[in-house]
Amino acid sequence: MKALVIGATGATGKDLVNVLLNDSYYTEVVTFVRRTDSLVHPKLVQVVTDFDQLQNVSVHINGDVLFSCLGTTLKVAGSKQNQRHIDYQIPLQFAEIAKNNGVAKVVLLSAYGASATSSVFYSKLKGQLEEEIGKLGFAQYIIFRPGLLLRQNTDRLGERISAAVLKLLNSIGLIRKFRPLPTALLAEKLAKAPKVFSDGKKVIVLDEIFAC
Numbered sequence: 001m002k003a004l005v006i007g008a009t010g011a012t013g014k015d016l017v018n019v020l021l022n023d024s025y026y027t028e029v030v031t032f033v034r035r036t037d038s039l040v041h042p043k044l045v046q047v048v049t050d051f052d053q054l055q056n057v058s059v060h061i062n063g064d065v066l067f068s069c070l071g072t073t074l075k076v077a078g079s080k081q082n083q084r085h086i087d088y089q090i091p092l093q094f095a096e097i098a099k100n101n102g103v104a105k106v107v108l109l110s111a112y113g114a115s116a117t118s119s120v121f122y123s124k125l126k127g128q129l130e131e132e133i134g135k136l137g138f139a140q141y142i143i144f145r146p147g148l149l150l151r152q153n154t155d156r157l158g159e160r161i162s163a164a165v166l167k168l169l170n171s172i173g174l175i176r177k178f179r180p181l182p183t184a185l186l187a188e189k190l191a192k193a194p195k196v197f198s199d200g201k202k203v204i205v206l207d208e209i210f211a212c
Contacts, residue, residue, distance in 0.1 A: 002028040007069030011151040015187035061097045065105035095133045105140040112147045142193045145205045150182040
């Protein structure tokens, strides 16, 4: 199976690429990146991409399954407009090209609380993306909505504090479904999903991710 990955340089995306490369089910892994890195593997193809000019790489957006992991934070994006462009417009355009090129499956990394009717900007953004990709009619559409992610060696103070608090609460049996999810484990679940779920739409939330 040929896998396409956007968001391959993010924490989850990096882990996902490593999982895919070491999984014999996937025969080729194509990543779309702003610049190549030092990773070399016989199955890996890195396509240097201007994400504002996706038509220039459309010939490469073909395969069996698209893993959409592209996303950023408002702080990094600098404005809601920029975040909407990165988290919504680019993934949607990429999915549209993939569908037109015959890609049958898509696995979308979304977020807990995603809803097109949410009053929270980020949650609404993710919900809108879920809905619009759903309208494209992929044969298999799998959405992951994790909560707090544990990134290895994270430099985000708020993330470290939140993880510590959740772990403490989890240790005494509270809000277990909100337990932090390591990106490495999430990557394994993302790669596994197209193999174990049937066609159609599937939404996987919080503690369901650990069990799937």
